[in-house]
Amino acid sequence: MGDLELLLPGEADVLVRGLRSFQLREMGSGGWNQQHENLEKLNMQAILDATASQGEPIQELLVTHGKIPTLVVELIAVEMWKQKVFPVLCRLEDFKPPNTFPIYMVLHHEASIINLLETVFFHKEVCESAEDTILDLVDYCHRKLTLLVAQSGHGGPPEEEESQYGTPMQELQKQAELMEFEIALKALSVLRYITDCVDSLSLSTLSRMLSTHNLPCLLVELLEHSPWSRQEGGKLQQFESGHWQTVSPSEQQKLSKLDGQVWIALYNLLLSPEARARYCLTSFAKGQLLKLRAFLTDTLLDQLPNLADLQGFLAHLALTKAQPPKKDLVLEQIPEIWERLERENRGKWQAIAKHQLRHVFSPSEQELRLQARRWAETYRLDVLEAVAPEQPRCAYCNAEASKRCSRCQNEWYCSRECQVKHWEKHGKACVPAAQGDRAK
Secondary structure, rough: OOOOOOOOOHHHHHHHHOOOOOOOOHHOOHHHHHHHHHHHHHHHHHHHHHHHOOHHHHHHHHOOOOOOHHHHHHHHHHHHHHHOHHHHHHHOOOOOOOHHHHHHHHHHHHHHHHHHHHHOOOOOOHHHHOOOOOHHHHHHHHHHHHHHHHHOOOOOOOOOOOOOOOHHHHHHHHHHHHHHHHHHHHHHHHHHHHOOHHOOOOHHHHHHHHHHHHHHHHHHHHHHHHEEEHHHHHHHHHEEEEEEEEHHHHOOOOOHHHHHHHHHHHHHHHOHHHHHOOOOOOOHHHHHHOOOOOOHHHHHHHOOOOOOHHHHHHHHHHHOOOOOOOOOOOOOOOOOOOOOOOOOHHHHHHHHHHHHHHOOOOOHHHHHHHHHHHHHHOOHHHHHHHOOOOOOEEOOOEOOOEOOOOOOOOOOOOHHHHHHHHHHHHHHHHHHHHHHHHHH
């Protein structure tokens, strides 16, 4: 699995075989935590494999053992937990946890799964192995992209600011908002990989993408708003690799990875034979799609030559009469994971939150130290550095960093001054992580 291995082939096989779904009330429990650690290891190994270009056994194992549907179920389950249970926990007046890291790990679980799916969905056989859950995954991606468009209409993603007076739970809510933005960008990449398989998708999935959600029009809105780009202090910044990065004037005409994902998804949905046969070009859809002509500059076409075909399609569309909405009666499958989970847990959100308060999110000091040691073992520094896409960034000001926290070795800083300013926030995670490291 490449020069740097986190897992031996036999270990990876055992971890993949052991993947299973958990009930919402079990999230954060001992068994759930073990699976979260296993997923993180699989995640990091999958990135190492893809980077080394020496075969991708994690993806092969997930397909062989039929675990892609399990990952989709877990993804939607933790999404529901964040929407239904986490807000209840935040409102409980008697819940003042000494350490919020166990809750943070549940919040981070969604990011871990979507990151793994983004890495492996590049391969078409992964999309095929999702089976009926591909419908649920399409719905999930649509929810995330809709929120991304709505957020960009209200000033963009939340800023990462230091909280001087907030409670630990309020800080956790802020971190969850920041995480949501990155998760939505990962969902965009997953959706693009699904569109690569558009000619082999079921009729129900195509109908869901083109008729129910009208994804081409949603993607046009994303290009218009470009929530991963912003002007800051008169300079263009783009969100890449988990950070806002200033783009030099010479690079501003270069197509960003996320813009590229949108254009490729649009190309697949509008020009593939299967999709074209089923997409109803109503007057609204026609109006939205013709907005793309303004973006199809010579500079863009030089970088993505295939978009010349899309340009031709739009020129023909401009001369074509809009179609009336179709009223065909079609029997089709519908996504069932979200509806099933909501039906099973309806009216139980408060009970689940209180159960987790007592049994999951109020660990003893000893339990916290043991868990911190397991986290330290999972997040090996040599592996983290190998999968890092760039030089470390300062946790406080986001400048390039060369100094690491000497206590936990997890956070990076550009200066002592930034480390001191960040301590109020970082100390909550640093102390248990360092204690766990010493306990080894």
